Amino acid sequence: QMALSFRMLGRLHAARGRQARAAHWEQRACELGRLINDELWCARTAFYHDRTTPQNFVTPKTAAGFWPLLAGICPPARTAALVAHLRNPRTFNRPMPVPALAADDINYDPRGVYWNGGVWAPTNYMITRGLQLAGQGDEAHRIAVKYVDGLVKTFEQCTPHTLWECYAPESFQPGLAAYTLKSVKPDFVGWTGIGPIAMLIENILGIDLDLPAKRLVWDVRLTEKHGIENLGVGTGTLNAMCARRASANAPACIELRADADLAVEIRCGSRRKRARLRAGKPLALSV
Incomplete structure (x- = not known):
């Protein structure tokens, strides 16, 4: 996210004709991108992870690992590896894509308990937009069609008939709140509207x-x-x-x-x- 922010700051300065500042922020984005690729990519899992120490990766594979696509810092071979995870039913290719936590994690909850497997519009859009910018438009289209179809099925079969804060990855149901284990907030067009608006226009159409x-x-x-x-x-x-x-x-x-x-x-x-x-x-x- 910070690499993306640096890059966008550079583009804003460039649009205003401030070329020196634009070059500064683009350089910051490139430097951070190199650091992310050097330190946060795990060759064994073929995924980006957080780290607690120079030696130890944080084990879970989460949707945050796809941010390098949108930031424009993911090399082609690693882009292909991330796409493979998105197509893999053991990790992120679930009936309702894309869960925030990979399905092979011990803490993954098929009911979509918030960030332990819930499906969220903001992270889905981050993924599909990143795929599109990385030349993987067909994969972005596949995910968007499957996700928006899941929104429609949930809308039709669950009451109230509305858009929800997040969704279950294994069934067409609203996700569950982390502490109450009750359905998440209904009428949540504030970000779930990304699906039937932005993703419909950009990725499906x-x-x-x-x-x-x-x-x-x-x-x-x-x-x-x-x-x-x-x-x-x-x-x-x-x-x-x-x-x-x-x-x-x-x-x-x-x-x-x-x-x-x-x-x-x-x-x-x-x-x-x-x-x-x-x-x-x-x-x-x-x-």
Whole structure:
């Protein structure tokens, strides 16, 4: 988290034209990243752990071990190892992903007792966004689909029908509070809304809008008709729609319209197409 904070401070200074300060904070991020990789990576578990002494790793594998993805400090080989953990049902690939504590830990509780196995929207978004930035968009998509599907199933079968503070990893139920072992707080859209909003748009639909850069990247993975209408773009909106396809290998037929000029990149499998979307003018693409 600190490496990420340093990197973001650098980008903020760069945006304000303060290049010396930007370089300082980027250097701090790189230095801390090297230290994290030197000291907190365990070759035996292929995971990032806390340490109590120079010799001893803290044993549990937790969702905190995925922060290096989002911070941009995880080397490719270690990224692959983290993805393997996310796909492994013995650790993090549970019916409701991603538990805060790996399922092979002695303290893991399948009821989702808070941080001993609970599934949390903020850590899930940290993981999926980190995967996307690390070039692992397909894995981010898989996790997001499974997680949001679990939110819907819990919403439908549990009362009150709402979003919860955290969730059980083994069943579609709310998680349990650590001390009372009662259901966690209901009506918790404050962060669980990340799932049906940000993760739905960015990871499931695959629409990534960078408004300051005036850039839209759409990774098309779904085959049914899908898209979004009235997505905020400054004071205006964006409409983006992809027609139904016969298969994942079929071309994606895209229609776009926005109230701002945007550089557009559409990705569909190995295919890429770039175009310029002009404000107020529709754009149709086949990729």
